[in-house]
Amino acid sequence: MMSDWYDKDYSDHMNAEYARIRAKHPKLVTVHFECNAGWYPIIERYFDGVAELLEKHPGATFRASQIKEKLGGIRLYSDGSPVLCEPVGKLVREAEIEADRTCEVCGAAGALRVIGVGFYATRCDTHAEGGQLATWQEPTEIAVPGIEARVRIHIPAKKDEDDG
Numbered sequence: 284m285m286s287d288w289y290d291k292d293y294s295d296h297m298n299a300e301y302a303r304i305r306a307k308h309p310k311l312v313t314v315h316f317e318c319n320a321g322w323y324p325i326i327e328r329y330f331d332g333v334a335e336l337l338e339k340h341p342g343a344t345f346r347a348s349q350i351k352e353k354l355g356g357i358r359l360y361s362d363g364s365p366v367l368c369e370p371v372g373k374l375v376r377e378a379e380i381e382a383d384r385t386c387e388v389c390g391a392a393g394a395l396r397v398i399g400v401g402f403y404a405t406r407c408d409t410h411a412e413g414g415q416l417a418t419w420q421e422p423t424e425i426a427v428p429g430i431e432a433r434v435r436i437h438i439p440a441k442k443d444e445d446d447g
């Protein structure tokens with residue numbers, strides 16, 4: 284998808300911010316961030332939180348396995364010591380809630396949108412790329428204990444602006 288906000292300056296900004304966060308937490312940031320820079324501050328706070336937990340639990344291990352955007356939400360996958368499971372899970376949920384209301388491109392206040400045909404993204408008005416507001420709700424009938432899932436519900440705002 285061509286996006287006019289993605290240029291060399293933006294790419295440089297992303298690389299510099301990634302390098303800065305990795306330098307701050309060299310042992311924790313061992314994967315790339317598969318999302319745009321608007322969410323990097325959220326990821327940084329997540330790693331700040333993980334670092335605090337590791338100070339409280341010397342000997343515990345943590346390994347980030349994947350950090351990415353999916354269906355307009357943030358996904359922070361890791362494995363490590365069982366003692367960290369619950370507190371890291373709390374940090375993940377905080378990050379998810381924050382990302383759901385933060386533009387993935389610039390970090391301003393954002394909302395979930397459907398851009399084009401079924402491309403979900405959390406964006407501000409400036410970076411909406413013609414996308415229509417959407418929302419998600421917790422699943423009711425398909426919930427599986429222990430597995431967190433979301434069902435995206437597309438709510439069209441205006442019918443005749445599909446091609447924006």
Ligand SMILES: [Zn+2]
Pocket residue numbers: 386387388389390391406407408409410
């Ligand atoms: Zn934005």
